[in-house]
Amino acid sequence: MAIADFPGRSRLDACPGALQTHAAADGGLARVRVPGGRLTPFCLRELAEAASSYGSGVIELTSRANVQVRGLGPSDGPSDGTSDGAGNGFATRMAAAGLLPSATHERVRNVLASPLSGLDGAGVADVTPLVDELDRRLCARPALAALPGRFMFALDDGRGDVAGLGADAAVLPTGVDEAALLVAGVDTGIRVPLGEAVTALLAAADAFLAEQAAQGVTAWRISELRDGAARVTARVRAALVPRAGVPASSAADDGPSRYGTAGPGPGTGSGPGGGPVGTGSEPGTGTGPEIGPVRAEPVTLGPVGVFPSRDGTRVALGVAVPLGRLTAAQAEALADAAVGGEIRLTPWRGAVLPGLPPDEVAATAARLTAAGLVADPASPWIGVTACAGRPGCAKSLADVRADAALVVARAGGAVAGGAPGTGTLPVHWAGCGRRCGRPRGRVADVVATGDGYRVELDGTGLTCAGIEETAAALAAARGDL
Structure with a gap:
């Protein structure tokens, strides 16, 4: 569907x-x-x-x-x-x-933030102060207690690490005092001063609830609404533009204003590993030319190691x-x-x-x-995830965590013996076809079948009868970058 x-x-x-x-x-x-x-x-x-x-x-x-x-x-x-x-x-x-801190809002305090923000100089702006502001203002709004427990906010510092992780409402700095608003992973074209980023996020949450009521559906995410991103964006723009004293009709026509819109054309940033997403700036400088739409791709590996x-x-x-x-x-x-x-x-x-x-x-x-x-970014544990598996989940066909640990231990022993590394491709072990907890992006799936596992990557797969065969298939998949 x-x-x-x-x-x-x-x-x-x-x-x-x-x-x-x-x-x-x-x-x-x-x-x-x-x-x-x-x-x-x-x-x-x-x-x-x-x-x-x-x-x-x-x-x-x-x-x-x-x-x-x-x-x-x-x-x-x-x-x-x-x-x-x-x-x-x-x-x-x-x-x-x-x-x-809030019994009424405890399930809606889902806020991602760039973990290295303000620590390594790689972001455009330090968003850590905005985390506390968002949490405080979210909990102070009784109406927002109605948000589903799966609704998620994200505060990306400009490096593009969390903006692509599926947040319903995200902000990503595009300059020292400007941020882009993303809704359901889509750049809305709305630009706000960084000091108003939380206001924009809360406006998106309000807009989701209003659109949900207007459509008469029980949706958990903006992406589940009919034309959700577009309709929520329209509501947010209508809510934000009057705050800037700009007629609602002029925000899209007159270009960037205090609550402005991005111009046409692709973003110039290279994303993770290549500077802040969607900016023409050097990391940490917060300077750069006017940009087009922000594109945030999912980052599949987290920060491991030393960051000065x-x-x-x-x-x-x-x-x-x-x-x-x-x-x-x-x-x-x-x-x-x-x-x-x-x-x-x-x-x-x-x-x-x-x-x-x-x-x-x-x-x-x-x-x-x-x-x-694990403090070594070359460890075979890097990028390995799993669902609860047995015995925690009644639907699981295997103890996937134990099997994953066994395969990782064998891979580590092989590397210590001089074999090549396991590669950096993320791997997700799942006890059934639901694949709970699967990361976004390109991932090798190891799915329990009852008799073994099926290793899948990029739409193709291999059914394996036992753990040895599974380990070999997985090693081949992780090396296929």
Whole structure:
């Protein structure tokens, strides 16, 4: 069915939170929103202790830089969405830690932000202050509590790392004091001062709810509405232009204004690895010529390794968390290492530690590696993801996490023995055809069949009878770049 013909969801959004949990095969599942992925060491320790006290003892990182805990008992989180969470020990612990600032808005605080923003000088503008502003203003708007739990915002600092990850509403700086508004991944042509970026994002959220009501459908994302991007954009433009004192008819006709539109023609930026997306500027300068439409492609690999600040006085260390599963001991190691006072979770199921002294980063990386985290960008773990699999999901046909770990361990041993590396192509292991948690972009899929796996890439696939055959097929796929 084409998106344009989408008739609406047949059920209400049941996306879990800390108060409204999901009944999984291995117990209750609670999800805690972490806007911008930003945690203090104290909050990370509280999460780890709560996971151990009420759940499986493992913190799972999500593709939205949020966290979730599985294995909650019946008294630790209502699973039907009808309770206000009274008696929910896990949620009470989260609220006490400051991780649940709004009971009414807890599921709608889905905010991605560039994890290295303000740290390495590669972005056009530092968007980290906008994360707090967006969270505060979002929670202060009672009407926006009606947003679905899957609706997502993104604050990209201009490097193009999160703007292409499927946000419903995203801003991406195109200059030192200008940002493009993207709706459902489409450049709206609307340009706003960076200081008004949050206003534009909230206008997009308002427009989604208004258009959803006008169409009389239950949609979870802007892309599910009929002509969603175009209709939401029209509503946003109508809402924003009067704020600038410009007649609504002139914004598209007279070119860029305070709330302007992009001119015709392609963007000039080269995207990840080649400067800020959609700008003609040098990284971090915020200068450049007038541009055309912004194009944001999905970035499939997160920051792993050492990232010096522009002046060299501090460095950020990026680590990957194998399969996004953070044990209590690993969480403690990350909290201990966060001498800069912050941990930034990434949508690639990793973490960034800002503000480390350059002469200490090697020792910090060694300690985190010893704890089971990945600080080497050449590790075979890089780019490997998996769904919950057995026993957490009743629909899964295999314990995909165990099988993925086995294949990665074998690949690591082979590389240590002198074999070629595994390549950088992302791999997603899935227990069934739904492929939950699959990253955006070009990915090698390893899908359980019941008797083995099917390895698929670019529309072709190979059915494998066992793990050895699967590993060989996957190695061939990852080398096919």
